[in-house]
Amino acid sequence: MAKRIHNLIDDSELFARLARGDERAFEIIFHHYNxxxxxxxxxxxxxxxxxxxxxxxxxxHLWLKRELLADIEHPTSYLFHVASNRTLNFMKQVSRNAQLMAQLAAGATELSYPTEERLAFRETAALIDTAVDQLPTQRKRIWELSRQEGLSHEEIAKRLGISRETVKKQITHAKRYIRRFLADRGSMLSLAVFMAMS
Structure with a gap:
């Protein structure tokens, strides 16, 4: 249904309707551009x-700023411009967060970051630790050997008497679980840091 309506109305008109608070226009735009x-x-x-x-x-962002969309002449270009800017900002944040996490992991005490940011990262580390604690026993052990002791897949396999492929699969499952754990809690910052670290 959304496609059929979209074909009858151009994007500029949809954005104008959205600017007036038309929820149906928002739904059509979402399904079309998502x-x-x-x-x-x-x-x-x-x-x-x-x-x-x-x-x-x-x-x-589009919904909250909808009143500014009435005069957008090229909606597709506008949306991709917004997407590019927000994605680049996110990637810069990931890079900055990864550097801070590396410093914290190395035991750095003199950090040039605000106290609030350091507290946020300690909370992030605690959240990741909580997720790791919920992994099955063998998976948790493999994860710790990989991330805490820095062992390679081959070294872990030899130590535990399992195949390298098993180690690889268990780490993949662990990553997937931790990412889902963080995402379910709506922690964009924690998720970003975890992906940068892993």
Whole structure:
């Protein structure tokens, strides 16, 4: 139904209706552009959870700023411009967060970051630890050997007497669970840091 209506109304008119608070216009725009924005963002961030959250963030932004959309002449260009800017900002944040996490992990005490940011990262680390604690016993052990002791897949396999392929699969499952754990709690910052670290 959305496609049929969209074919009868151009994007500029949809944006004008959205600017007036038309929820149906918003729904049509979402369904039409969601399929295009997601792969565009995914190519940049290379993480499905982050791409999905960024798309949602873009449409939340679109709704909250809807009164500014009445005079948008090229809606497609506008949306992709917004997507590019928000994705680049996200990637800069990930890079900055990863550097801070590396400092914290190394035991750095003199950090040039605000106290609030350091507290946020300690909370992030605690949240990740909570997720790891919920992994099955063997998976948790493999994860700790990989991330805490820095062992390679081959070294872990030898130590535990299992195949390298098993180690690889268990780490993949662990990553998937931790990402889902963080995403379910709506922690964009924690998810970003975890993806940068892993």
């Amino acid at each position: 399929r295009r924005l997601y792969p565009f963002i995914l190519k940049m961030v290379r993480a499905e959870e982050a791409a999905r959250e960024l798309v949602q963030d873009i449409f939340v």
